[in-house]
Every structure is written in C-alpha cells, then in structure tokens.
Amino acid sequence: MHLLFATQQPSLVKEGLTRNLTYRIALRLTSPDDSKTLLGIPDAAYLTTDTPGRGYFRVNKDVQQFQSARITLPYQPPLSGSGLREIDATGRRRVENTRIEQFLHSLIAQWERAVDIETLEQLINDEFRKLFPRDLTEQERQTVAKRLLQVRSPDGLRETVRSLFEQIQRTVDTELSLIVSAMQQRQPANYAAQKYRVWTAPLPSLLPSHWLPSAVTSAGMQVPLGLLDYPAQAEQRPLLYNPLGADGNLLIVGAAQSGKTTALRALMLGLAARYGPDQLWIYTIDQTGRGCGLWNPDQASLPHIAGAITPQESAAPGDTRSHSASLPHIADAITPQEDQRLERLRVELEDMLDERRDLLRRYGEENLLAYWRRRQDDPSLPPPPPVVLVVIDGVSALAEEYSQALIAFLRDARPYGIVAAITGATYKEVQKWLSVCETRIVLRVNDQEDSDQLLGKKFAARIPPSLPGRGFWRSTEGAVEVQITLPMASELPPEQATDAETFVDPVDEAKALVKQIRDRYAGAPAPVPLRLPETYIDLDTLLAEVAAPAAPFARDTLKFTPLVFDIDNTIPHLLIAGGPGSGKSAALQTLLTTIAARSHPEGVQFALIDYRKRTLAPFANSPFGRDWPVTVPDPVPLAPNPPTNRQNWKGEAETIRMAVSDGQAAGLCIALYDELRNRVQHGRSQPRLFLVVDNLDLMTGNEAGYLGLLAGFSMRSGDIGFHVIITATEFNTSNQLVKAMLAQRCALYLGKPSEPNSDISNLAGTGVKWMKKWAMAPFPPGRGLLRLPDRQLMVQVAHATDATIKRYVTSLAPASMSQHNGHGASVTDGAAPAAASNDVA
Known part of the structure; x- marks a missing residue:
C-alpha cells in the first residue's frame, strides 16, 4: 500500500507522518518556511503564477526542478509535421502529424469531382471517427452540411473542415479523457479498477424505477424508493422503505423543485405496483386535490384512487362511487382548504384504528404485520384490513389545530397499519412532525441551518438545483446520500441516461405507469371514498334509524350520527x-x-x-x-x-x-x-x-x-x-x-x-x-x-x-x-x- 496525499500548509503536517515520506513534491508555495519544511530550501516560494505546473521534486536530500505535463486541457489536433515542438513556458508539447492534411487533400479531390453533399458528410464522419472515439452528433452533422454548402474554393474547404474538427474536439475531449479511453480499450482487464473497486461511480442524476430491483423481501410491505451511496464500502444499495416495519412514517423535506412530489409519486406507484387495492388504501392531501398528479377524472389515473369529490359535490353515507379514471389504491384526494372533508378523514381514520385494535386484541397480535404473517399460515382467519397510507404534500397548508390532531393520532397508528408520508419545505414547517416520523429524507434545501437541523450536517444545502431527487437519508449510520427514483414506464438503458434527461417527461411516464397498474387490477374492488354529508335528508329516514321515543331531526355531518331533540x-x-x-x-x-x-x-x-x-x-x-x-x-x-x-x-x-x-x-x-x-x-x-x-x-x-x-x-x-x-x-x-x-x-x-x-x-x-x-x-x-x-x-x-x-x-x-x-x-x-x-x- 502506498500513501499519496496533498496539502497547502506543509508546516501543519505531523512530524510522524513526514518521517515516512520517500518522495516530496512542492509546487508554488506561499511562504519560504513552508518550502523549507517540505524541501529544505526556500525556492518553491519564489515560483510565479506564469508557470503553472512548475515545481521541485525531492528524493531523500536530492532536489530537482521539474515541469509537470498538462493533460486536462481540451485536446488539440496536430497541425503539420511529425516532430515534437514546445509551445509555451510550461514546457507543454504536442504531437504534430500530417493525418488531417492528408485527409483534407483527399476530401478536396472528392469535392472537385462534384461529389454530392451527402457523400462528403459521410467521408467527414468516417475520418472523425478515426481521429476521435465517436461519431459526429446530429447537431454536428447539421453544422458540417451547412458549412459545406457555403464552400466556394479548395482553400475554403480546407479551412472549414480543419476549424470544424478543432472546434468540436475542444468541447468534447480532454487529453486526459482520451488517454484514459485509450487505456481502457487496450487492456481494460489488466487495470486494478476492474479487479478491485476502490470506489463506485457517482449516483446517477436520473434513476428510472426499473433500474431498481423489482422483487423485494416478504418482510412486510417494501418498496424501493431510491439508490443509497456508501463510498466507504464501495457499494450502492437500494433504499427499501417498509411502512409496516421500522421505517414507519416518512418525512421528505426539500425546497421548491427539489423533487418532493416526485418522491411521493414514486412511493405511491411503487407500492401500488406491488400490492392490490385490497392490501393498500391511499388518501392524499395536496393543493391541487389531484392525488399528487395521480388522480385525474378526465384521464387514466392510479386505480387505487376511488375518486376525489370537489367541495361542490356530495356523496351519501356509504357511497362507494368509483371514477373509471382513478388509481384503485387511492381512496380519496383532498385539498388542505376542504376543512369538512379533512375532519371527515380524521374521523374515519380513528374509526379504522378502533376496528383494528379490536381485531388484533381478539387474536392476540401486537401489530398488523404479525397478523398478516399469521393469516398466511391460517387462511381461516378474517382477511387483514388494508394498509392505509396518508400522503400530505405540503404540511404548511394544514391548519394548526388539524396538524396537532393528526400528529397525536399518528403516534399510536403505525402498529395498526396506518402510516403517513409527509413533505415540507423548511425545518420550521416540519419541526412538530419530526417526533412521529421514523424515516427522514432531506432533498435540496435553501438554508444551511435547515440542513444542519434535519441532518446534523450542511450537506443538503450544497446540492445543486440541477439534481432534483438528490438528497440524504438520515439513518443510524448518519446522513447517507441518495438519489430518489423517477417512476417510469419506458425502459431506459443506462448508457442513454445522460441524453435522456432532456426529454424524459415525469408526468407522462407516471400516467403510463398508472395505466399499467389499472390494467393489472381491472375489476378489483376499489377503496371506499370518504363519506360526505348528504345535502338532503328525508325525515322518514331518520325516524327509521332511531327507535322511539327519541325524536331525531338532523344528522351530524362529521360522524353521521342522528341528532335527537332531547328536551x-x-x-x-x-x-x-x-x-x-x-x-x-x-x-x-x-x-x-x-x-x-x-x-x-x-x-x-x-x-x-x-x-x-x-x-x-x-x-x-x-x-x-x-x-x-x-x-x-x-x-x-x-x-x-x-x-x-x-x-x-x-x-x-x-x-x-x-x-x-x-x-x-x-x-x-x-x-x-x-x-x-x-x-x-x-x-x-x-x-x-x-x-x-x-x-x-x-x-x-x-x-x-x-x-x-x-x-x-x-x-x-x-x-x-x-x-x-x-x-x-x-x-x-x-x-x-x-x-x-x-x-x-x-x-x-x-x-x-x-x-x-x-x-x-x-x-x-x-x-x-x-x-x-x-x-x-x-x-x-x-x-x-x-x-x-x-x-x-x-x-x-x-x-x-x-x-x-x-x-x-x-x-x-x-x-x-x-x-x-x-x-x-x-x-x-x-x-x-x-x-x-x-x-x-
């Protein structure tokens, strides 16, 4: 094992470490003392900024001045001759040969014979492929064709093609990338990176859902949400979210356009693709009332959605109407302004919780997951109730009293299969929710203090806006970098991921996935939507519900219980x-x-x-x-x-x-x-x-x-x-x-x-x-x-x-x-x- 390290302040390097150094390299330093510490002489402090890469090399007590090669600049094709020529004060040399000139001579001969433009384009592309390890892109081909139409003389053709080649290669390849590419093509199997992975590649900026494993363990209800990066172990693992297990309630925090809603879509679509409407019900609360984009009465929607009722609509108690354009797992979609429906949701959740408590108490189980497993071994038991996922996209829009009531409810609900997935933009918005959310994902935030409060590190404030879905998962191991998956129906090969970012439409892909899920669960019973109060109640109906001598006259719009005139x-x-x-x-x-x-x-x-x-x-x-x-x-x-x-x-x-x-x-x-x-x-x-x-x-x-x-x-x-x-x-x-x-x-x-x-x-x-x-x-x-x-x-x-x-x-x-x-x-x-x-x- 060999140690290679760099520092800007040699005087701060511990003495025990310097005793074991065999070689020392000093480029330009800021002080003679630093130069003496590293080399024994002050010369490195007198190097100027005009000679980047100039420095001193010390082996034992022998010190030699040297000039390092620069290989990170754009590659420049040789212009003429075949010798070596120094071109600047840093000693940088480049190889010059006659290959381009020979090609230009051949191209001019073809042009003079009035060869058609298409043939000339193909000749240029073939030669470009010999000089560079790829073909011309479509945009570059269009540029070549446009320039060829403007050529009027052999000299004009020569200058046009030469400048094109030089312009294209400067924006694409550096000398370093070309050298690495050539090394990989010559003997890739002999390099240590192929045998011993020192580190993994960075997380992809685009992570289609089909890149993650489709099969998950049977331990609860799992769904892959993204890809975790563990550089210390040189591995990347799927982030598997298990709402019935230790993961519990999920909190996602991020600024605008950081990928919060996409993460919720990934969660809902991932679960809906693996579990039927008899196993999973979803209630959504977001500003649009469209189920985070997965419910649309005019288009195909996730079949787990039974339907969303606008504030102008109503449904009779027990109404189980199901829109044909609904994701079957989503029972209802609500906006934060629909106070009456929010209260109704809370009441129905509390009723569900009471029923589940009675079921588990009757059969002696501690939680719904244990009952699921027992039911698999004993089908004679009553079917387990579905897991209920409450999705809240933007908790800041909820009224304070409603938030407090829901937080108190969630403290006890998780063992009974009722969990929540919540998003917020800042630490202040989600602070009161932290105590009930076992799993925390922090995407890009605008304030370092928010990142510090949520992760214990400022990492999330350094994520660039160009990486939506990039964030950190807070675990017992600390903050682990994660890329959230993008729900996609299209199969996208990994090698196309970079180019695909410009044309992948997340909304269209989500719609396509919704259609696949709807087809899979066609005919399955839909979840029961929220019961809404009737706009008209016949007195005869109430009289039939309530035994004499009680005199009913109205119905509670929240609990739907008849009210009697108790004088x-x-x-x-x-x-x-x-x-x-x-x-x-x-x-x-x-x-x-x-x-x-x-x-x-x-x-x-x-x-x-x-x-x-x-x-x-x-x-x-x-x-x-x-x-x-x-x-x-x-x-x-x-x-x-x-x-x-x-x-x-x-x-x-x-x-x-x-x-x-x-x-x-x-x-x-x-x-x-x-x-x-x-x-x-x-x-x-x-x-x-x-x-x-x-x-x-x-x-x-x-x-x-x-x-x-x-x-x-x-x-x-x-x-x-x-x-x-x-x-x-x-x-x-x-x-x-x-x-x-x-x-x-x-x-x-x-x-x-x-x-x-x-x-x-x-x-x-x-x-x-x-x-x-x-x-x-x-x-x-x-x-x-x-x-x-x-x-x-x-x-x-x-x-x-x-x-x-x-x-x-x-x-x-x-x-x-x-x-x-x-x-x-x-x-x-x-x-x-x-x-x-x-x-x-």
Missing part, C-alpha cells in the same frame, strides 16, 4: 337563525313533525305564532294544536308590569289555534302566562307545552314585549313542561325571553353569514361560532351549526315532506277541526296546508 337534557329550547333560503321554516316543520311522530296529542300541545299563516298552519289544525281562549287588544299596549297588573288589558275575546296578528300574539302570551303560573302553583308538567314562533323579525310592535313575560318560566322548563322554539334572521338580547333562552346555550344557525371569510364569535346573536375556514364549504338548505351546552356541531337538518307531515300530524285531525271557525288561522281560512317555506328553494 329533557340537552335541548330544552331552541333558537333558529339564518338568512333567506337557509331553511329556517323547513327546519321548524321538521322539529314539530318529529315531535308529533314520537308523541301523543294527550302528551304534547302546541302554542303557535305565525304571521305568514304558512309554516305552522298544518300543526295548528292537528290534534297537537289547541283552542286558546284569548283577549285580543287593539291596539296592543305595553306588556303589563307586573304581568298580573291588567287594569288596562282590554280587548275582544277570541278562541284561536294559531296567532297570526300582533293582538293575537299578545293575547296568546297572556294566556300562556296564566297557564304556566297555574302549573307552577300546582306542580304540573303535563302535557308538554311548546311555544313556537316563526320569524320573530315580524313581531315589530309591543307584542314582542309580551314574550318577555314568559322568560322566567323558560328557566324551569323541565319542572313545568314548557319549551320554546323561535326562528329569526337575527336575535337581539333586548328580548327577555330570547336572553333567557341564550343562557341555555341551545341555538341553530343555518347557512352562511354575510361575511363568511371572517371569524365570528357570536353569529346572529345565537352564540354560535363561525370560522372563516368554512367559507368555501357547501351549505345547502338545512346545513348549519348547532350549539349545544357542551359542544358545537355542523349538522344537516332533515326535511319533512308534505306526505310525512300528513302521516304524523294532519291525518290525525278529527273532522271537527277542519271546520274550526275561530278568528285564529286554520286550514279553512286561507293557510296553505303543509306548504314548504318560502326560504327553501
């Missing part, structure tokens, strides 16, 4: 607000219908106020309605204070089933006050009494103050069986009854506010909180936010059709009720039967 515990009263078209009146009809469906007229009675005589008319003329004897003042005075002071309370006596004017509303409130006061005195709570007001905004006179007389009774709803439901565009706490109801923290806001892009803490006076992230979410009629004492939910209120209202409400009415002739509203005096409200299109 004894959570919803003693309800304020309903919303703009035009939001579905307030339809929601009111739904609430009264579900109460009627789960009640008996002997146990429930309605006290109704509806100035428009439409929404509540079907309920007024039903067994749940009631004849209310009232005094109707005209005009309506201020509400008495105290309520028992009625010296000025005068008016016409009437019997009504629904108040449709200000006087009737005031009279009904006085009648209710007396009824409820009597209940308090005698401790009665039956039958349940519901005061229902449709559109409080229309009560603009003194009659609104009469509602305040009932505020104290609303606080004792459970004791006296009194419940209130009021709709309005917006509520004002100046009304004492509304103020008392707000204290119960039960309100429903339907639709979107007028300024949805701002956070609102008290929406329309209901206490409901609106967040601007919902601005782009769909809000069909009946969709809204339900405020309960302990939480807030997004809900879809069911719709009660005319047939449903008739079945549970109006069909129970006795014949005498349809002939009611009181001054209050009834079906016979103009109120529309069970009509849909005006604010529901």
